[in-house]
Amino acid sequence: MKNFNYHNPTQIVFGKGRLTKLDGLVPKNSRVLVLYGGGSVKKYGTLEKVLRVLPGREIFEFGGIEPNPQFTTLMKAVVLVKQHNIDFLLAVGGGSVMDGTKFVALAANYDGDAAELLTDRGSVAAVTKTIPIGTVVTLPATGSEMNAGGVVSYAGGKLVFSSPLVFPVFSILDPVLTYTLPAKQIANGIIDTFIHTVEQYVTFPAEGRFQDRTAEGILLTLIEIGKKTIDEPTDYDARANLVWCATNALNGLIGAGVPQDWTTHMIGHELTAMFGIDHGETLAILQPAIWKVRKQQKREKLLQYAERVWNITAGTDDERIDAAIAKTSQFFQELGASTSLSSYDIGENDIDAVVQALEKHRLTKLSETGEVTLAISREILLAAL
Amino acid sequence: MKNFNYHNPTQIVFGKGRLTKLDGLVPKNSRVLVLYGGGSVKKYGTLEKVLRVLPGREIFEFGGIEPNPQFTTLMKAVVLVKQHNIDFLLAVGGGSVMDGTKFVALAANYDGDAAELLTDRGSVAAVTKTIPIGTVVTLPATGSEMNAGGVVSYAGGKLVFSSPLVFPVFSILDPVLTYTLPAKQIANGIIDTFIHTVEQYVTFPAEGRFQDRTAEGILLTLIEIGKKTIDEPTDYDARANLVWCATNALNGLIGAGVPQDWTTHMIGHELTAMFGIDHGETLAILQPAIWKVRKQQKREKLLQYAERVWNITAGTDDERIDAAIAKTSQFFQELGASTSLSSYDIGENDIDAVVQALEKHRLTKLSETGEVTLAISREILLAAL
Numbered sequence: 046m047k048n049f050n051y052h053n054p055t056q057i058v059f060g061k062g063r064l065t066k067l068d069g070l071v072p073k074n075s076r077v078l079v080l081y082g083g084g085s086v087k088k089y090g091t092l093e094k095v096l097r098v099l100p101g102r103e104i105f106e107f108g109g110i111e112p113n114p115q116f117t118t119l120m121k122a123v124v125l126v127k128q129h130n131i132d133f134l135l136a137v138g139g140g141s142v143m144d145g146t147k148f149v150a151l152a153a154n155y156d157g158d159a160a161e162l163l164t165d166r167g168s169v170a171a172v173t174k175t176i177p178i179g180t181v182v183t184l185p186a187t188g189s190e191m192n193a194g195g196v197v198s199y200a201g202g203k204l205v206f207s208s209p210l211v212f213p214v215f216s217i218l219d220p221v222l223t224y225t226l227p228a229k230q231i232a233n234g235i236i237d238t239f240i241h242t243v244e245q246y247v248t249f250p251a252e253g254r255f256q257d258r259t260a261e262g263i264l265l266t267l268i269e270i271g272k273k274t275i276d277e278p279t280d281y282d283a284r285a286n287l288v289w290c291a292t293n294a295l296n297g298l299i300g301a302g303v304p305q306d307w308t309t310h311m312i313g314h315e316l317t318a319m320f321g322i323d324h325g326e327t328l329a330i331l332q333p334a335i336w337k338v339r340k341q342q343k344r345e346k347l348l349q350y351a352e353r354v355w356n357i358t359a360g361t362d363d364e365r366i367d368a369a370i371a372k373t374s375q376f377f378q379e380l381g382a383s384t385s386l387s388s389y390d391i392g393e394n395d396i397d398a399v400v401q402a403l404e405k406h407r408l409t410k411l412s413e414t415g416e417v418t419l420a421i422s423r424e425i426l427l428a429a430l
Numbered sequence: 431m432k433n434f435n436y437h438n439p440t441q442i443v444f445g446k447g448r449l450t451k452l453d454g455l456v457p458k459n460s461r462v463l464v465l466y467g468g469g470s471v472k473k474y475g476t477l478e479k480v481l482r483v484l485p486g487r488e489i490f491e492f493g494g495i496e497p498n499p500q501f502t503t504l505m506k507a508v509v510l511v512k513q514h515n516i517d518f519l520l521a522v523g524g525g526s527v528m529d530g531t532k533f534v535a536l537a538a539n540y541d542g543d544a545a546e547l548l549t550d551r552g553s554v555a556a557v558t559k560t561i562p563i564g565t566v567v568t569l570p571a572t573g574s575e576m577n578a579g580g581v582v583s584y585a586g587g588k589l590v591f592s593s594p595l596v597f598p599v600f601s602i603l604d605p606v607l608t609y610t611l612p613a614k615q616i617a618n619g620i621i622d623t624f625i626h627t628v629e630q631y632v633t634f635p636a637e638g639r640f641q642d643r644t645a646e647g648i649l650l651t652l653i654e655i656g657k658k659t660i661d662e663p664t665d666y667d668a669r670a671n672l673v674w675c676a677t678n679a680l681n682g683l684i685g686a687g688v689p690q691d692w693t694t695h696m697i698g699h700e701l702t703a704m705f706g707i708d709h710g711e712t713l714a715i716l717q718p719a720i721w722k723v724r725k726q727q728k729r730e731k732l733l734q735y736a737e738r739v740w741n742i743t744a745g746t747d748d749e750r751i752d753a754a755i756a757k758t759s760q761f762f763q764e765l766g767a768s769t770s771l772s773s774y775d776i777g778e779n780d781i782d783a784v785v786q787a788l789e790k791h792r793l794t795k796l797s798e799t800g801e802v803t804l805a806i807s808r809e810i811l812l813a814a815l
Contacts, residue, residue, distance in 0.1 A: 046444075046667060046674070047445070049445060050442065050443055051441070052439075052440075054437075056436070057435065060431070253671075255648060255651055258643070258646070258648075259643070262643025262646070263640060263643075265643060270639070282637035285637065286637065286640065289431070289687070301444070302444065
């Protein structure tokens with residue numbers, strides 16, 4: 046096991062009807078900016094419920110945070126924050142709203158050009174205080190409700206930032222609030238959670254037995270409840286298991302002390318930025334391809350994954366690995382996702398541009414070992430056609 | 431899944447050589463009381479190493495915290511804290527030292543008779559601030575390094591307390607510091623971790639799939655590495671897996687949103703208080719007996735435990751459950767523990783006194799359902815003979 050630090054101060058308030066706890070969680074007499082997305086929190090009444098339980102605070106609203114939140118949109122929220130001396134940010138939504146809110150918290154406390162927070166890690170480190178954040182989660186997927194990272198769209202790319210200052214103080218996770226989500230968004234959330242998990246698990250053996258088994262527990266749960274929670278969106282327990290798995294897949298727990306390989310997310314971000322493919326869809330396309338190309342490097346963990354997650358024990362090593370990759374693709378397809386670039390009309394001729402974007406964003410040494418060069422990324426994209 | 435709150439703010443610093451991080455974790459210019467146990471931290475140089483990396487603080491020492499720490503001992507530390515205006519407590523040791531330090535932090539900030547903190551929950555809730563605590567863990571077992579509870583011996587009993595104010599600010603977990611522990615203490619630590627896990631898992635089904643699988647991951651890991659880390663104490667990875675499992679078995683993670691049954695610990699505390707049997711040993715005696723007596727109530731989870739943890743799939747339901755209980759006893763025995771009261775010269779005539787102690791401590795409705803009355807506790811003790 047590798048040395049590690051693990052520190053996650055976010056308070057989770059989980060379950061049915063927990064929105065009422067907001068009144069005890071948001072500081073009294075605070076000036077709160079409530080941030081949300083495209084209007085579904087209004088349409089389904091979540092926003093109204095939130096505002097109803099926050100008497101005694103001065104409330105401001107900022108709606109319209111889009112999927113893959115844009116830097117320019119978020120900077121408008123930063124103006125509001127400064128204008129109204131906002132001292133608490135409440136994100137009501139999914140990963141994009143939560144990530145965007147984290148960025149707003151940092152940018153409002155950064156003296157330079159806020160874009161530097163996305164292009165230069167030193168700039169993030171220079172921020173020493175932020176505005177506290179709470180979240181009300183309406184889409185289980187990114188784990189942003191219990192971690193210190195985010196992704197923001199800037200200058201045609203999706204850029205990652207991270208700071209311990211943006212851990213939410215609290216997150217309210219009521220699975221019932223997710224019942225109204227379209228099937229496709231739930232499928233994307235399942236896939237995002239699945240990929241977060243394998244990115245911290247299918248690497249090379251590192252004697253993280255607790256971490257491995259916890260990762261396998263998330264994967265097995267997703268396989269058990271994935272289709273069911275799409276088909277029966279109001280089945281509370283299935284949805285609750287998805288929501289809690291999504292959080293635990295990216296809150297630092299399963300990645301502590303073990304190697305991590307974020308290749309899938311990094312290449313996926315480029316596909317979303319260039320072609321507008323949903324984040325979860327990009328992951329479903331890329332993960333099987335990455336495993337095909339890097340079968341040798343990931344051999345031992347792929348065999349472990351085949352056995353413990355898919356119960357595949359017959360055949361040669363290669364046959365078992367191939368079967369596990371096929372099972373994974375099939376699982377994504379059963380959730381309604383495609384697993385090839387061509388199904389989005391992306392062909393061999395488009396690959397150069399993706400590789401150039403990776404180069405522009407200095408993503409030239411990806412994976413758990415740093416050995417996924419641009420040439421190997423190209424190979425992965427070809428395998429994903 | 432049940433509704434739950436989960437909040438664990440302790441920072442974990444895990445791995446080889448992490449003691450040097452203390453200098454960045456203990457506030458500069460603080461007045462630190464270092465608390466420890468019976469001298470092994472002196473004998474093996476851990477205390478010296480700790481003091482060496484804390485320049486610039488005024489350091490005071492309080493040694494001699496015994497296993498099952500006594501109220502009267504801890505109150506002497508409280509006097510020191512007040513006398514020297516201590517503003518940071520550093521526990522260097524195992525569960526007893528950490529639990530004792532938590533109690534000192536509370537007692538030093540309680541206006542009444544500190545014994546009330548052990549006999550009246552309202553008294554604990556009345557404490558609104560404490561002295562921050564850090565820990566350097568030398569014995570993996572209790573999980574105290576990352577939770578908000580403790581156990582203190584008072585008036586012939588072992589009494590439990592809990593307050594979110596006593597979460598350690600940080601805990602340093604260096605598996606190497608545990609190499610010098612006697613085999614028996616490691617065995618006790620493995621058993622304690624195992625029992626913490628089953629107490630939050632072998633109850634009744636509650637659709638906590640992530641929680642169940644994480645619990646099973648801890649149990650499977652303990653079975654894999656338990657004997658090995660006793661036989662080869664300097665095998666880093668085996669010991670690191672034990673240490674990290676011990677923490678995760680009782681940091682709130684696996685118990686969030688699922689039923690819990692602390693019968694084993696509660697009856698075990700009486701056996702330790704009355705007969706001086708080690709804490710871990712009491713658990714090894716009681717757990718198989720509890721499962722035999724409450725087989726019907728725990729049927730579904732015992733079958734799940736049999737299959738997923740011990741891979742027992744053949745036979746009738748009762749046969750599979752019996753086999754799983756036998757496997758559990760055998761595992762404890764292979765670690766060197768006994769699984770019967772009689773091996774400690776405790777007979778049928780002693781049971782009345784144990785039941786009376788449970789009654790005195792108002793432990794008359796134990797288990798996940800509250801249905802373990804004194805009569806059933808007696809039955810369990812008889813089954814443990």
